[in-house]
Amino acid sequence: MNLIGEYFNKTKIFLQKDSWPSFLVTLLLAFALIKFVFFPGLSFLTGTQLPLVIVESCSMYHHEDGFTKTFGSSIYEENGIEIRDTAGWDFQNGFSKGDVIFVISAKKAEVGDVIIFEGGTKHPLIHRLIYKNEHYATKGDNYKTNAQQLSSEKKISEDQLIGKALFKVPFIGWAKLIFFEGARSPSNRGLCK
Known part of the structure; x- marks a missing residue:
């Protein structure tokens, strides 16, 4: 459990950095969440594709x-x-x-x-x-x-x-x-x- 918490903290620190790599990773994560979680969830809830x-x-x-x-x-x-x-x-x-x-x-x-x-x-x-x-x-x-x-x-x-x-x-x-x-x-x- 400690290993997971440590990895989570490192990821959080990386994403909060003011750098191009952290910006790009944040952008990719946002895109993935919208495309693979938000829209499929919304489609399921509304009953339309x-x-x-x-x-x-x-x-x-x-x-x-x-x-x-x-x-x-x-x-x-x-x-x-x-x-x-x-x-x-x-x-x-x-x-x-x-x-x-x-x-x-x-x-x-x-x-x-x-x-x-x-x-x-x-x-x-x-x-x-x-x-x-x-x-x-x-x-x-x-x-x-x-x-x-x-x-x-x-x-x-x-x-x-x-x-x-x-x-x-x-x-x-x-x-x-x-x-x-x-x-x-x-x-x-x-x-x-």
Whole structure:
């Protein structure tokens, strides 16, 4: 037992040193803890393989509070959704690019919930559920950029579901996005407008 305590103390002293080797070891330990303990634990607790996602586009951005202008598209009417149905929906003001979304299992997703799913794109899509029966259908809330429903969101199978949005933490995802903004087309760079 003494040997373990001695080793622990030496390691602690090394990590507290103000040196490049201790900094690199601390960085590696933090990475290992996040990748192999934190995220797997979070996945287990939330029931989804992707418990945190960063909003990378403006497809769920609202130009005003609520859904009044969003309902300019007939897609909602075609699915039996009226403006009064939106009163109890979460995320009344949508999402902004850079928001971090906490995700849970989508097993109990209902119309109006925001779901995350594999849509045949590089990254999963985060859109509002507008139809649920033998399959799922979604639509992005942003009426300026998402006037039409994407073909990949018209017939979503249960296998494509990753989860549903529980809550958001605004803008902290920019800590990651800032490194990739230069590679985007000029019209897709920066904050949502």
